[in-house]
């Protein structure tokens with residue numbers, strides 16, 4: 001049988017993840033029904049599932065089983081979904097559209113949206129702790145810690161705090177990079193690192209190289225997100241386009257312009273691909289996914 005195309009592989013993983021998430025989330029029939037309904041609304045039926053795709057692609061490199069990768073992918077997607085729900089609330093980005101649907105606080109209410117985020121965040125850690133994702137329990141403990149750091153004040157939540165404090169300020173390129181390595185990059189980097197750790201042990205040089213790849217993918221994801229925010233329309237993105245400029249937010253586009261931002265993303269992509277080449281065929285999906293992230297239209 002011939003190897004599935006990248007697009008077939010991506011659809012297959014997205015479908016796997018949809019059903020894994022469906023099973024991992026509480027059913028609405030269980031009390032508190034409204035909260036459970038809102039959690040499912042926030043997570044299911046939308047999104048590109050980039051973080052779980054990264055987990056699966058990275059797990060290929062160490063020969064991890066799909067079941068373990070589903071579990072880690074679910075945990076990351078729950079954290080990601082929680083961050084989107086909170087980010088959309090009136091006290092933060094105040095947005096009404098996400099994944100082509102009304103945001104959670106619009107569809108439900110502010111208090112429910114807050115609780116959805118809280119409950120998804122804790123469910124992520126519960127889910128990751130509930131079954132083995134590594135043969136070594138000590139390593140699994142380390143993976144839980146890694147996810148906590150990537151999500152917390154030294155990772156995503158910290159990056160969001162810097163973002164909120166930066167509105168209207170003129171950041172330079174290294175300040176912008178610092179913010180995004182945390183806000184968007186930390187979870188993406190963790191997706192690569194955690195996916196790899198579900199399989200056989202790689203040596204320190206290999207782990208360092210893949211950590212670098214995860215960091216680069218996180219940054220280029222954000223550069224492309226900035227370009228799309230400036231260039232794409234709301235219907236294509238499924239979220240409000242043009243918000244960065246409207247909110248006077250520093251971005252790669254406001255700092256470099258679209259052409260130079262695009263060139264920087266291509267340069268970083270090549271850096272990641274060069275590193276991945278050393279891993280040969282097992283890194284095929286991660287290389288393809290890196291190219292997809294740079295060239296995506298939504």
Ligand code: GRG
Nearest residue numbers: 047048049050083086087099157160183184225
């Ligand atoms: C509230 C603690 C807290 C953090 C929020 C990630 C984040 C931090 C806010 C989201 C705001 C934003 C638009 C960031 C830019 C990059 C990004 C994370 C975009 C959304 O991720 P995608 O494109 O979304 O993977 P889908 O819907 O496809 O999952």
